[in-house]
Amino acid sequence: MKVITLGTGSPLPDPNRAGPATLVRAGGRDLLFDCGRGVLMRAAAAGTGPIGFDTVLLTHLHSDHVTDFNDIVTMRWAMSPVPNPLRVVGPVGTQGFVDRTIEMLRDDIGYRLAHHADLDWQPTCEVTEVTDGVVLDDGTVKITAAPTDHSPVKPTVGYRVEADGHSVVIAGDTVPCEGLDRLCAGADLYVQTVIRRSLVEAIPAPRLQDILDYHSGIEQAADTATRAGVATLVMTHMVPAPWPGTEDEWIAEAAAGFSGEIILAQDLWEREL
Ligand SMILES: [Zn+2]
Numbered sequence: 001m002k003v004i005t006l007g008t009g010s011p012l013p014d015p016n017r018a019g020p021a022t023l024v025r026a027g028g029r030d031l032l033f034d035c036g037r038g039v040l041m042r043a044a045a046a047g048t049g050p051i052g053f054d055t056v057l058l059t060h061l062h063s064d065h066v067t068d069f070n071d072i073v074t075m076r077w078a079m080s081p082v083p084n085p086l087r088v089v090g091p092v093g094t095q096g097f098v099d100r101t102i103e104m105l106r107d108d109i110g111y112r113l114a115h116h117a118d119l120d121w122q123p124t125c126e127v128t129e130v131t132d133g134v135v136l137d138d139g140t141v142k143i144t145a146a147p148t149d150h151s152p153v154k155p156t157v158g159y160r161v162e163a164d165g166h167s168v169v170i171a172g173d174t175v176p177c178e179g180l181d182r183l184c185a186g187a188d189l190y191v192q193t194v195i196r197r198s199l200v201e202a203i204p205a206p207r208l209q210d211i212l213d214y215h216s217g218i219e220q221a222a223d224t225a226t227r228a229g230v231a232t233l234v235m236t237h238m239v240p241a242p243w244p245g246t247e248d249e250w251i252a253e254a255a256a257g258f259s260g261e262i263i264l265a266q267d268l269w270e271r272e273l
Helices: 039-045 069-079 094-104 106-115 178-184 197-201 206-213 218-228 247-255
Strands: 002-007 021-026 029-033 053-057 086-090 125-129 133-137 142-147 157-163 166-170 189-195 232-239 261-264 269-272
Touching: 002 039, 002 189, 002 232, 021 039, 021 157, 021 166, 039 069, 053 069, 069 086, 069 094, 069 106, 086 094, 094 106, 094 125, 142 178, 157 178, 178 218, 189 218, 197 206, 218 232, 218 247, 232 247, 232 269, 247 261
Parallel strands: 029 053, 053 086, 086 125, 166 189, 189 232, 232 261
Antiparallel strands: 002 021, 002 269, 021 029, 133 142, 142 157, 157 166
16 A cells, blocks of 8 residues: 655645645555645656546545546546546535536536547546445455544545555544544554644734634644554645745654654655555
8 A cells, every 4th residue: 555645735825735635555546535736747746647546535625625626527537538437435515516516617528529529428426425434345445434523614524544454544634533533543644634833823814813723733633643543643734834944843843742653744755555
């Protein structure tokens, strides 16, 4: 099993960080978790792409986590020689989001259908909405979902992937909660979006202050990692984006509450398990 952080940025545009997206390669499947800004560029760098994705799994429908979903739908459709429905898993509300995305693409779909004689089908998605429990178990790969807490954004889910005797958790945006603890219990790798609370608190912008109560701070991610007994904490989607040279400060802040391995992810960071 391999984990690749395709995008580690926040909603704020960043020349060096794509939007949130993580690829898990397991049992011959390319599983894409969230699809933020620039996901297909980073996927190309990782040797996969819209046709290669086995399933797109969404943690929630905040725009920064799904902004390039439409690009995946369009390019999978346009690049496939035969009809190739996209499997999508997400929280309740995902079906509506997918339907509206395809509706948004209606003009483009019409242009391409009119122009390409060999393209005579619409893009389609097979959506499964999940709340809690097993999403997939094919005997090689098992994916479990559990509810997370990103209130007032509801509902949200996190995922645990198990394969090859290892386990990875993709938490998404969440504060510590029972569902997250359950997903993380004994995991090898725990990928958590984080904010650095002290820096956010120092920026006198009300809209930024609002993010404090619905994201895990570094210390909360460390606490979850310790409580669950994970081996490695991977911090991603950092807010604010770490200034070059301050990476050690982020890691030290996490190390104050967690004695395992700590990674401050870059785009295309990868780990084989
Ligand atoms: Zn969010």
